[in-house]
Amino acid sequence: MMATPILQISGLTMDFGGIRALNRLDLEVHAGEIVALIGPNGAGKTTFFNCLTGIYTPTAGEILLTPPGSTKNVSLKGLKPNHVTEKGLARTFQNIRLFSQMTVLENVMIGRHCRTKAFILGAILRNAATRREERQIVEMSYAILDKVGLAHLANEFARNLPYGAQRRLEIARALATEPFLLLLDEPAAGMNPQETQELDRLIKEISTDGHSILLIEHDMKLVMSLSDRIFVMDYGKKIAQGKPSEIRSNPAVIKAYLGEDVDA
Amino acid sequence: MLGFKEIKNGLLVSLWFVFLTFPLMVVKVDPVERIVRWRWENSLYVAIGTFAVFLLVKIIIQRRSRNAAVDKEAEQKKESFIHRVLASPRQKFTLIALLLAVAIVFPLFSSSYQTNVMTTALMYVVLGLGLNIVVGMAGLLDLGYVAFYAVGAYSYALLNHHFDLGFWAVLPIGGGLAAIFGILLGFPVLRLRGDYLAIVTLGFGEIIRLVLENWSEFSKGPSGISNISRPGLFGIEFGLDGAIIYIYYLMIVFMIVTIFIVNRLQDSRLGRAWIALREDEIACQAMGIDKRKTKLVAFSLGAFWAGIIGVVFAAKTTFINPASFTFLESAIILAIVVLGGMGSIVGVIFGALILILLPEYLRALSEYRMLAFGAILVAMMVFRPQGLISNIRRTYHSDKKFPSPTQQ
């Protein structure tokens, strides 16, 4: 925990017209950590992810990414989403955004895009290097699908998968980009308790594989079970930060969540 | 199957259409002679036609919802004949060999006129395949595709006219220039939203045509450029009939090469990125795909093919003028892609052959050609957006331990 954090956010602010969706947020994520980001609906959690991943350009603030084991950091601010992904940060979407007309395997293969090279000539000539690369893409994608438990559905259309499987496919697709930091936006939304339990196991496994994880989630049981640290926000501001046990009893958090089930 | 209610609705709808079409279809005035002709019989045709179409649509919708209710899965499995043939390599190669044999002997058994018509159809196949990269795969609605076709055609016409350059020398230049135009246009416009992109490309297409029409010193204006050389072969010049047959075989070769390349592109890293881009741009970028670059490649590759066929067009007709490059031409190529099935190579081939050959052989229909093209665009979007022959996604298998994907 003493090393430089892999993700260092300071003063992150995002305005939409007159609305301040994020208000000077600071957050650090260290290598190997699972950090949960929680807060009531509309708190700005997804907006936070969108600013990190280059989908929105934040109004102010700085986002620094330091690959584990390295000391050189890069600023993500103002980078395009694809460049952010290239730097080693991948995400899933709250409202599932799979490529529905493509097969499950192809969805994961898309994730390999930024780590492979073949271009027009390679595609047309299909030379040895291209064939090798394609082979690797397929094999690796299968391996990732196997990890999330979808290998048997590889050649189904993504749109035909059940909801829970679609969420896992989103994770598989993000993993295929070889991120060292994975952002999950409500991965358990819409899952039944059994699926959620499997997801709990899967996320722990991914974490042991060496990916750090930043997680938005409303399912408090899952959050408490998974996270090393919890970051709570409301109306775009940080209201608390700490270990699960601290957050559980934090009065400000309970107030923000009034009416929601916090002590499950 | 169809109850009293449908019949009643059908009658009401036909009554509405009789009203709707009344001024335009019944009344015909001659403002000079000051005569009014009342064509009442048209109202009858409209009524009957509307009623029939209405019932037909109702029956289709009923059957569809019933099928969907009974077994949604079965509906999907019930693949078309063509899909089944393509799925089996033996049958596929037999079919290809057969088609190739027919294509090769075709000019020997038909008149120059028919060969010429077939050549035109083949040109549209290739144009369709080129636009299919842009619209079908990458999902970029390019309504100015014909501009790139014009760039190719005028490249050959002008270079041939001024510098006496031959067909084969200009072929890559025409394709290349069109691709460069594609990049130049694509660079600023490809970040636009889909529908704006469509309108900008339409505007660009019209600008190119208007410039060709008005800049007479450059393009000879509306009267066009004539006496363009036909293509030769290693210095051999052909007579008129010879040239027709030669261009026909040339187009066969071009088409095969195009199919080969487009097929390989579709199954590549690049092709997957195009399709993903069509499906969801934001997810695509979040997966690390460079949106701008990927779109630009699709756009300029499509333009390249249009340029190539433009050169062939100029060489085939030996005369070009701006009237050949109107928006309607773009719309025809779009109709080919939409009818065949966006993203589907086999579909586009069928689409081109149907839309170009049918009006040619059914003379009675040719008057209604553009009317039908418009109707096809609407009907396909409403009833069958995947086209006649939808694209089938390629399946991949692993060499290793993973359970083989269940085929059922």
Add this chain to the structure above:
Amino acid sequence: MAACFRFFFRDPGMDYFIELFCSGLTRGAIYALIALGYTMVYGIIGLINFAHGEIYMIGAFTAFIVATVLSIYGFPLLAIVILAGFAAVIWSSAYGYTVEKIAYRPLRHAPRLSPLISAIGMSIFLQNYVLLAQTSNFLPFPELIPEFAFMEPIAHIVGSTDIVILITTAVIMLILTIVIKGTKVGKAMRATSQDRTMAMLVGINVNRIISATFIIGSALAAVGGLLIASHIGQINFYIGFLAGIKAFTAAVLGGIGSIPGAVLGGLVLGLTESFATGYVSSDYEDVFAFSLLVLILIFKPSGLLGKAETKKV
């Protein structure tokens, strides 16, 4: 107004300028009328109604047919004008309503490009329908607006038609504003364009409102068709394409979705075209409009009065 023009009477350069200015305003007013249809439909269902130009063309044709028939049967001019205008509005609206029901309504939840392709198909279909039902030739449009005697002294600068067009357009804009700001339908329209789901939840019949939008937009286009046809004096089946594109340019220029934007865009485009053809070159008349369209979309797609927004992810 006449006095004001007479003030510049002696200066030919100024005369020319005013002439261009007036013809620009006239053009602009008509672009604005058609642009309103694009903007209203876009505001409410996010669709570029490519067939809108054809609705305008059908309006002009209907007016042509009715006016010519009536004049052959010897009706007085005033009756001709009123009946032709009435028929144009009725039939254009009917076509607009029908087109939406056939070609767009089934695609309400389809991918964004599907209704656009359908609209292009509709546009081609309607063009060729008129071509087959009538003729491909240019037809002389009867003179519906007489030369007013009191306009005599400045007739060489500004014609009576221009004045009629400007006044009619202004009146129609006024009525439209009242409808949209004041009536129930107008309020429902604004609600629907802001948030369709929400509008549905508060009990607005969204399909009815969309139909109403198409009907109003088509009626405006019909008036535009009638005015421009009597201004230019001839029509054919293809006039909708160019007018449609130009009106769309006007809508985008002003900021698509914005009603005052459409009017402003129409006037700016009309004046630009008029001055550009008057002072630069008339060969490239349409190139100006297309270039403006391309430039606006590339550099300021939100237009003059539109708001740029971040797409919610």
